């Protein structure tokens with residue numbers, strides 16, 4: 385069957401405001417895991433390493449992404465982490481069995497180094513505390529070490545370690561995925577809710593200016609979801625600002641149409657978490673609204689078999705090194721659209737992760753750094769998706785897949801940047817066979833015209849970017865045009881697109 389033209393319609397309007405976008409929605413995550421830190425952001429022998437051992441080639445790519453906040457140090461790793469192991473003179477730091485990933489942790493990089501790295505990357509730190517093997521005491525001490533100005537044992541120790549000024553870390557995660565059977569120190573919802581509430585109270589006594597994230601479910605597919613959210617929030621509601629969401633997708637059965645529809649699952653997940661937060665709000669007769677921190681999201685499945693072969697207790701082995709395909713980039717684009725369409729409640733998010741470990745940036749030890757396929761939708765959405773999210777009214781033909789019904793071929797989000805006089809339309813065409821022609825009624829932007837149309841497409845959904853063979857790259861020769869006051873978006877079959885409109889006559 386030959387290619388047909390499929391048509392869709394969309395209305396965008398200045399007045400259809402979802403929310404001002406919190407830039408932290410474009411955050412990411414570095415766990416002390418695999419080669420994320422060692423061989424990723426940090427490699428003292430690398431030709432591009434600075435005086436602290438940080439790879440400049442990697443820092444340049446991170447800065448290109450304009451990542452505003454980076455979660456650290458885990459992930460699963462944090463649930464058995466002694467933060468004290470990672471401070472002070474490097475030669476005195478202990479090597480430990482790292483239980484979550486069964487590797488040896490050298491502790492060469494710890495809290496202070498990571499804060500320095502984040503500064504160099506122009507990013508804030510989102511710090512997680514260990515609520516697996518530890519609790520209130522370790523958390524309040526760490527906070528005193530990082531945020532208290534001076535005059536106490538922990539804050540003076542920081543000064544002794546060369547940091548006169550407090551780091552003032554604002555955003556803190558109360559543990560990680562505490563519902564998961566794989567977590568060291570797994571808890572029931574009741575146990576976690578009590579511990580998180582008491583830890584939050586103590587941390588707020590140390591520094592009342594911090595923001596706290598309560599652990600939500602490890603995914604929407606956990607048997608305890610969403611009861612976990614309801615029970616834990618019942619305890620933590622007054623003391624926290626956000627609840628976390630984590631979700632990864634895979635395509636193990638090679639069913640592209642179904643894989644690309646997974647953003648609908650993400651959509652349901654978000655809606656259920658919002659409803660649960662608001663149910664507890666109503667139950668407590670509270671005026672406070674809990675927002676969402678989607679602090680782990682991505683595609684993750686390619687490396688599962690390879691990871692089973694990793695030698696236990698090795699140092700910085702290549703773990704979770706998914707090589708991403710072109711179709712993965714399409715789903716990542718749709719996941720970003722989903723976050724933006726919920727930017728009224730999602731204030732923080734983190735693509736998991738940033739370097740080497742299920743990451744947009746890959747490196748070779750001692751060698752080059754390069755961009756995976758998923759780098760591109762993340763890059764364009766982060767750089768051009770700043771401003772106000774508008775609600776696109778979409779009328780698109782739909783399809784059914786193995787797990788989903790009524791999946792619109794067109795998936796989109798829209799951002800208006802008033803200061804730059806720019807409207808940016810991010811759009812995925814999930815149709816495997818046909819070009820999608822989208823008639824866009826941009827009624828309140830009638831002085832605007834198409835400035836640029838970036839397209840990410842490859843004929844092979846399984847095309848990848850590996851060292852020296854980068855097959856998937858965007859071009860900006862997209863065919864969108866103005867017709868009779870309307871924007872006509874031409875979205876090639878199976879493509880991710882960014883159509884940028886600017887006010888006529890603007891450079």
Ligand code: AHR
Nearest residue numbers: 415459460461560561736
């Ligand atoms: O990002 C990889 C792992 O995924 C994290 O350590 C954990 O929180 C999640 O299960």
